[in-house]
Amino acid sequence: MLKTVLLVCLALAIAIGGGAGSVLYALNHSASFGAIHVGPWVAFPDIGTPDADPYMQARYAREGGLALGRAEGVEFRASEDTENQPLSIRCRYRVEGETPPARFWTLYATDEKHALLDGIGERAAATSSLAILREAETTRFVLEVGAEPVAGNWLPVSGTGSMQLVLTLYDTPIANRTDLTDSVLPSIRRIACDG
Template sequence: MLKTIFLTALTLAIALGAGAGSVWLALDGDFEFDTVEIGNWTAYPQRGTPQADPYSKARFSREADLALGHAEGLVFIATRDDAGEPLRLECDYRIEGSLPPARFWTLYARDADGQLIAPEGNRAAALHSYAMLRQTDDTVSAVVSRMPSPGNWLAVRGTGEFRLILTLYDTAVASSARVAEVELPPVRREACDG
């Protein structure tokens, strides 16, 4: 009798532990179904929509995020540079190339915990399309660095890994089935402090 109770309790503990662990991994991971990868940028077009998979819906609810509708825009996230290395705040990066047509776009940085990296002083925490200096061929070039840089400079501070968030607002790309054909600028590492 005692052996049966022990085996039943052990089975329940394993089942509950494995079930809770798998849910935690699914909700804490960065993967989602229906992701679109363009170079080192990743987009989740279904995030926050009724068509999203159940794990994405649960993660979205837990994070209390605010998603853009298909007609409103699309968010791209970069966690690695073009060499496949994780983005680190100790390094300088250059983002250079063309962006898809959009009425407005923003580029900002978040730390590994998802918190906005606000620069010191009166520096803006994001670059946006209305204040961006453009090249003669209408491409953009911006530097992400802790040290000041001439031209378009996204100021960051701190140490450790971070992610870049590029949000395209009111763009035809968001409602198109051909999102994967969009061209986005690469994130190139230029130098590191240590």
């Protein structure tokens, strides 16, 4: 009798542990379902719709994200630069180019757990289309990301480890398109690294 109870407990432990492990694996390694890549940027345009992949919905909910519907906008994330090198808080980057037409957009830096990075002093590690200086008579801009202040557009980040840049376009016509791959998004180029 004791042997039967122990076997049942062992079977339950394997089933529950294996099930929980497979769910965690699926949540952590299913990032490519429904992903659209535009250079270093990755978007999941279906995340706020009924067509969303359940694994991506679960991961987004676990991160505490608020999914945008197609009519609201689209969020792009970059964890690598244009040369496919991981983004590091210890490096300086130049984000350069244009964004697709949008009523408003934000750009901010997060750590690997998707928490907003610390800025420097009173400056947050975030900016928006209202705060960006653009080139004369164009929508093109240049923004430097790093710990050292620079003239012009600067996104201050501090700390160590990897980071992500998150570009969110609000009220944009590209959110309703099924193919975002021909969209024009800014490049992310590494300038220098500290160590």
